[in-house]
Amino acid sequence: MPWYAWAYLVLLAWIGLAGFRARLRAGKRLAAALGWVAAMAVVMLGVVLFYRGAGAGLLFMGALLLSALVLAQHSMAQAQQMRESPIPAAERLTTALGGLATLPAIAMGAIAVWVRQLV
Numbered sequence: 001m002p003w004y005a006w007a008y009l010v011l012l013a014w015i016g017l018a019g020f021r022a023r024l025r026a027g028k029r030l031a032a033a034l035g036w037v038a039a040m041a042v043v044m045l046g047v048v049l050f051y052r053g054a055g056a057g058l059l060f061m062g063a064l065l066l067s068a069l070v071l072a073q074h075s076m077a078q079a080q081q082m083r084e085s086p087i088p089a090a091e092r093l094t095t096a097l098g099g100l101a102t103l104p105a106i107a108m109g110a111i112a113v114w115v116r117q118l119v
Helices: 003-025 030-052 058-084 089-118
Strands: none
Touching: 003 030, 003 089, 030 058, 030 089, 058 089
């Protein structure tokens, strides 16, 4: 894998761990926080499969779909929270950039599934 793929994985890991920590600090259930980490792990696996050219099967496709749903639900919850209470601009920017950073990873996972289906 190229160096920039590793750098992207580090970024995704940082986003995943920061989200886990934020959930625990906000008093969310441990299961919800672990679900976030699991979703980020599946997205990260998609990046690895994409760069390795290994492809992915239907089981991974289902896991990627569930992960995308978890991440989308979290994004909607954060947007609602930002509407209800004022959040500092730096935190809003970090939240937005973290959400945007996961989109290419989801696409890479989908491409890995697609490559496997073509073979």
